[in-house]
Amino acid sequence: xxxxxxxxxxxxxxxxxxxxxxxxxxxxxxxxxxxxxxxxxxxxxxxxxxxxxxxxxxxxxxxxxxxxxxxxxxxxxxxxxxxxxxxxxxxxxxxxxxxxxxxxxxxxxxxxxxxxxxxxxxxxxxxxxxxxxxxxxxxxxxxxxxxxxxxxxxxxxxxxxxxxxxxxxxxxxxxxxxxxxxxxxxxxxxxxxxxxxxx
Numbered sequence: 001x002x003x004x005x006x007x008x009x010x011x012x013x014x015x016x017x018x019x020x021x022x023x024x025x026x027x028x029x030x031x032x033x034x035x036x037x038x039x040x041x042x043x044x045x046x047x048x049x050x051x052x053x054x055x056x057x058x059x060x061x062x063x064x065x066x067x068x069x070x071x072x073x074x075x076x077x078x079x080x081x082x083x084x085x086x087x088x089x090x091x092x093x094x095x096x097x098x099x100x101x102x103x104x105x106x107x108x109x110x111x112x113x114x115x116x117x118x119x120x121x122x123x124x125x126x127x128x129x130x131x132x133x134x135x136x137x138x139x140x141x142x143x144x145x146x147x148x149x150x151x152x153x154x155x156x157x158x159x160x161x162x163x164x165x166x167x168x169x170x171x172x173x174x175x176x177x178x179x180x181x182x183x184x185x186x187x188x189x190x191x192x193x194x195x196x197x198x199x
Contacts, residue, residue, distance in 0.1 A: 077102060098158055101153055161174065175188055
């Protein structure tokens with residue numbers, strides 16, 4: 001007597017399901033990109049010759065992403081949805097960073113987790129001060145974060161940061177994170193120490 005086993009997923013077209021999922025995600029990502037590039041502040045900074053435009057984590061190699069917390073683990077739909085758009089002014093020692101925070105980054109329901117926001121502030125501040133350190137590389141010595149207002153998920157936020165003092169191998173920096181209404185949800189200050197290589 002023979003038995004016939006049927007795989008219940010046998011008749012599903014996996015390739016089409018995957019393609020539709022990828023299309024939906026790509027459409028979502030494209031819509032976030034369009035929103036970011038339509039912001040008045042982005043247009044203003046693009047026309048300011050003192051700022052240089054870049055995207056976050058451009059220097060991270062593909063094979064390193066699985067081991068990189070912010071560029072890999074925290075990157076994607078529901079998290080840091082698209083690569084942050086960064087405007088850096090060497091002349092002013094300032095940075096403006098625009099990013100989208102997804103809805104998977106909550107602690108309490110409907111409120112972005114404070115640990116995630118601290119990580120974002122550490123990244124924003126580091127990008128602003130490390131270019132001025134002697135070794136062009138640095139480590140966080142301290143990071144002081146103040147949570148001013150609840151930060152809602154699934155929104156675009158703007159980080160503003162400025163290097164305030166340079167002292168040999170030390171770089172001091174401060175910054176804020178605000179929503180598109182201009183409400184500051186987080187402010188922070190930090191000290192970074194120049195290091196040749198982190199081990």
